[in-house]
Amino acid sequence: MTERIFKAEGLVLRTRVLGEADRLVTILTWEEGKFEAVAHGARKIKSKLAAGVDIFTHGRFTFHRGKTWPTITSQDPIEHFLWFRENPDLYPYGLYLAELTDRLISGEESSAGFCQLLLDGWRLLGEDVDRFLLCRAFELKLAHIAGYSPHLHCCTSCGNERTVAFSPRQGGLLCSRCKGVDVISMAPGTVAIARRFIEAPLSQAGLIRPSVQQRQELALVTAAFLNYHLDLGEIKSRRLLTD
């Protein structure tokens, strides 16, 4: 029988107003996946829950299983990532990583990999990192963990190792003979960076020094790939990014 009370460590991805005084909180947890939970009274000024259920909270939570949503009965914050509130330039980046994670996972899958990636992303944004590279690496790593990794080793169509372009529709590289019309140029150096983004820890992303052309290719390839597979056009916070 499923326990009515359960505990989980998690990250708050999103909160919504619910009724007069409550909040509906989307939490990504290490142990129980992603789900929504009610924080009763969290909109009241004196609420003990209020500060612990804001977006950008990493904490330990206790839940009571209800008929519709679980209820958060207590929370013990571990980190608040205050830099997102103190620096208006950073806020959209933290929001973007949360929104992308929220959109990519349904809640059924094993979530420890997603939790650690988002935690690393939020922490690194508080440091002096190249935010453009961090976001591109995050996108590719997230897609990889979710099982949508782009094919970046040889031509997706014929296996030729000399590739020249990326096809969002086919989810991978193409050689000069196989490339059609709806492809994006992707030079071997850019492919190598994208592969390193997927394979190396997120903290290494900012150590790479791509050329202007490589940055442009990385931006086009990741946006088109995510857009094709995830309908990224609806991710509002991506439009707020300045790098």
Ligand SMILES: [Zn+2]
């Ligand atoms: Zn080919």
